[in-house]
Amino acid sequence: MTNKKDDKKLTGIEKDLELTKQALIQAEEELAKMTETAARAAADLQNFRRRSEEEKGGLALYANLQFLQGIFPVIDNFQRAFEHIPKDLTENEWVKGVYGIEKQFMTTLDSLGLQEIPCQVGDVFDPNLHEALMQGPGKKDTIIECFERGYQFKNQVVRPAKVQVGDGS
Numbered sequence: 001m002t003n004k005k006d007d008k009k010l011t012g013i014e015k016d017l018e019l020t021k022q023a024l025i026q027a028e029e030e031l032a033k034m035t036e037t038a039a040r041a042a043a044d045l046q047n048f049r050r051r052s053e054e055e056k057g058g059l060a061l062y063a064n065l066q067f068l069q070g071i072f073p074v075i076d077n078f079q080r081a082f083e084h085i086p087k088d089l090t091e092n093e094w095v096k097g098v099y100g101i102e103k104q105f106m107t108t109l110d111s112l113g114l115q116e117i118p119c120q121v122g123d124v125f126d127p128n129l130h131e132a133l134m135q136g137p138g139k140k141d142t143i144i145e146c147f148e149r150g151y152q153f154k155n156q157v158v159r160p161a162k163v164q165v166g167d168g169s
Contacts, residue, residue, distance in 0.1 A: 061154075068114060068151070068158055076148065078102045117150035119143065119161040131160040138166025 082099070089095050117129045125132060125141045129150060138144040143163045150161030 064112075065153060065158055068109075068153055071109075072151070072159060075106070078105075079149065113154040114158075115152050117152055117157070117161045119146040119149060119163060121145065125163065125165045129157060129160060130163045130165075132165040133162050134164045135167040136164050137169045140166055140168030142166045 082102070085095055119130065121143055123143045125143055129152075130143065131150075133147060136144055142165065144166050145164040146161060147164065148162040150157065151159050
């Protein structure tokens with residue numbers, strides 16, 4: 001037979017056990033909330049890092065494009081100068097040196113991602129790569145003259161080639 005004192009102890013232990021169970025359930029709920037908060041914070045941090053890298057890349061691309069826009073006139077002037085070199089000076093060592101400088105300059109730009117857009121008489125006109133300044137007699141939608149070279153930077157057109165296109169007559 002159990003006495004009243006033992007019943008009270010058992011009841012007290014059961015109450016303590018019930019309180020402990022409730023505290024454990026509450027702690028597990030708080031742990032789940034904190035775990036979810038930590039996971040969200042980690043995801044937010046990862047998204048922030050990704051966006052920051054994208055923005056850095058965008059800024060670098062923008063800076064490169066601005067730089068390229070500034071040097072296109074230099075490239076054009078090299079080409080114009082080479083077109084007007086007198087025949088008797090084409091074998092001159094100084095002229096050959098300038099040709100070498102221009103070649104080195106263009107090779108460096110090519111290694112950085114700048115590529116010339118193909119523009120040959122007879123090529124098919126592509127509005128994504130070429131800008132038609134005028135039309136003239138010739139096969140329709142075919143380049144009949146190239147006025148200015150165009151360039152792409154990392155497969156993005158930064159300056160279309162300026163051309164004359166045949167009108168089909």
